[in-house]
Amino acid sequence: MRSSAAITAAAAAMAIGLAACGSRSDTAAETTSSSTTTTSFELPPPATDTAALACPTAAPDAAAEPEWTLSGATGSIKVTGSTDTAAPRVEVQAPFSVTETQVQTLKPGDGPVVSENATVLVCYMGVNGRDGSVFDSSYQRGMPVDFPLDGVVPGFQKAIAGQKVGSTVAVAMVPADGYPEGQPAAGIQPGDTLVFAIKILDATP
Structure with a gap:
């Protein structure tokens, strides 16, 4: 399977490249739900067969309580992390920024611990x-x-290494x-804080 998604490395040693991306602009004071914007990226072909797996595409339950504020x-x-049937929700009171990277385990998994150099299979936003x-x-x-x-x-x-397979982070x-x-093709400007919601499906050393 060749996915149209990607996360491009910021360091020189990172080789994944962005292809194209859409973005949406909102006012600074507006609360924005991440479930309504579409984009496209490019990743190298996956090392494992993902044809039998899927990421849920249904909108999250609007009444679900956030797991991280x-x-x-x-x-x-x-x-709010993803479930077996619904995608995650990331609501932003913009502009949002942090001065240090912060990781939160939303739902702990019970699989093996992911190493820093593992190849991982994930759903992410x-x-x-x-x-x-x-x-x-x-x-x-x-x-x-x-x-x-x-x-x-x-x-x-940093978000994935040290977590257990099956975790939502x-x-x-x-x-x-x-x-x-920055990454202009992704609508990312220098100085932008980024937020990811991730489900770790599998990992190999």
């Missing part, structure tokens, strides 16, 4: 804290992607752990 240096976020727009989502495409953790932005690696990352120079 975080006030930033500016703005705030509320994150990426949200720009500046305006609340979704810049990438495998949930919108309905299919997971896999990639080595040493080939993604540092903040994504979220991360709010400083620009240095994401795209310090």
